[in-house]
Amino acid sequence: MSLSVVVLAAGKGTRMRSALPKVLHPVAHKPMVQHVIDTARTLAPENVHVIYGHGGDVLMDKLAGQQLNFVEQAQQLGTGHAVQQVVPHLGDNETVLILYGDVPLTRKETLQGLLDAAINTDLALLTVTLPDPTGYGRIVRNANGAVVGIVEQKDANTEQLAISEVNTGMMAVKGAALKRWLGNLSNNNAQGEYYLTDIVAMAADEGVNIATAQPQAISEVEGANNRVQLAGLERAYQAWQAEQLMLNGATLMDPVRVDVRGEVIIANDVVVDVNVIFEGRVELGEGVVIESNCVLRNCKIGAGSRVKANSVIEEAVLAENCAVGPYARLRPGAELAEGVQVGNFVEIKKTRMGKGSKASHLTYLGDAMIGAGVNIGAGTITCNYDGVNKFVTEIDDGAFIGSNSSLVAPVRVGKNATVGAGSAVTKNVEDEELAVARGKQRNITGWQRPVKKG
Structure with a gap:
């Protein structure tokens, strides 16, 4: 099955206090988003789609000449809304790997493990176990250990707050299923945004066996907001x-x-x-x-x-x-x-x-x-x-x-x-x-x- 990579890079990065788009801030003299793209390239994808918003001209100029498909998210209405913008470019029979432009240290082996986990299912999540999961969406599993959803910190009960396995946001999804779930997203929430994580509950409701993979190191899934x-x-x-x-x-x-x-x-x-x-x-x-x-x-x-x-x-x-x-x-x-x-x-x-x-x-x-x-x-x-x-x-x-x-x-x-x-x-x-x-x-x-x- 062919592979397409989607890199979310539309965020403004207000807390960076900079005119430079957040994903262009460097780690080891290389923009964070370039680290993500370079690692994705090692997986031999057919397409790499970069979703841009704030500072799009600067971003496209910096990443010019790399055979990337740039897709605009004119309004920043959430991660789900961002991926919706790239739907016309996705095939039903391909695996879609969703990555984040401000998470630069994910290794090839970790992403390959996520893709391997998705071979026999429509959805695989990259999760991580943290000593202090405060602030992260918790991975909720049933008595049989199957993933049934993601609950955000503010919505979690006492039992769920004790969960140390959290969502990283990175996932591998079959194209047809992704399109179906994205079409059913709602912005009926306090922020008025469309959340990509809502597709996890949809998959669970359909009886999809949601697979998971984990990185070798926590720093592989850490982002930079400041x-x-x-x-x-x-x-x-x-x-x-x-x-x-x-x-x-x-x-x-x-x-x-x-x-x-x-x-x-x-x-x-x-x-x-x-x-x-x-x-x-x-x-x-x-x-x-x-x-x-x-x-x-x-x-x-x-x-x-x-x-x-x-x-x-x-x-x-x-x-x-x-x-x-x-x-x-x-x-x-x-x-x-x-x-x-x-x-x-x-x-x-x-x-x-x-x-x-x-x-x-x-x-x-x-x-x-x-x-x-x-x-x-x-x-x-x-x-x-x-x-x-x-x-x-x-x-x-x-x-x-x-x-x-x-x-x-x-x-x-x-x-x-x-x-x-x-x-x-x-x-x-x-x-x-x-x-x-x-x-x-x-x-x-x-x-x-x-x-x-x-």
Whole structure:
């Protein structure tokens, strides 16, 4: 049977106190609703329908290009009313999985368990057992353990209030049954709204065997109505990520002080110190060490390399046994070959450094091709920009660039050539030549220092 997913994302989120639609608030730098959609996609649905309301233009812009069917709920008249809007897009012979855009941490395995529970029935509910169920709708079962309804907190009697199994709102329903039950919903209640949970009693009245499934962790079914709850989801997500990294072979010096905001792929014996942030896709080879306070974004770090404290690496590639930092910045297009050393306060952009080359201090290398065994002295700058265009600096194998040198691109320094300290090089330097481009030193005897006037 085919699968369609319906994601409820129309709520305003007043308690967030934000102009941003609630479901677009991020967990691990990704909108909550995007977490939901990405997990749903792993189930291979034929369609994903997103029901929008408040901030619909912003939501659709943020989620553009993902083959989603957006359905408007112009008036927010309850969860049942929301799902009614998508009925014209649903088939009778498909399973409809209903999810919530502000519940981002539900795992694929949990949703698959819910779908499995729905195989032989028209309705399956995702429920959860809470140590304190206050405020949640209770799952009411008969003497045989069959689900017969959901009773809200305000309507529950003393016996029902003692029930710890509660409704999460997520469910899997056969298309034809869902359409029938939605057509019979009433808004005859204190709020004047159409509640999706009312279909549970309808199913029970028809004698439907209502199946249930439960998540592995309570945090999988928790939503965020305010920023305190959002922060709680962030910590739960980060705890999962840290646990997975350690199970995969990483040593985290303090698991609660590492943030994963994307995907981290690691080999054995990786060590990560405190306050490290991973963003996008990051690959760490065997034995890599990441010291404290580093940010790594969309990069690959080769085996045996070390990123020292307070360094930022973005869209860069390091081969084996490199050393970077402390306080280094590798920008997009930086590529370090085996054994390259990049020291403190060095910035590299769109530059390839060959095997064993070094730039140890206070240097900017942009738009450069640097060979093997090159030494870049402290304070060296590749002057790559004329105010309009960028130009390339070439430094061949074995060259030595003296401290405080400016290489004005386009320019080439040849193999085993030397640039004297303090030079401003504007012309090519041939192989094994010495270039000295600085004012001639004058020593003035008998010179008097200025003194303060009286």
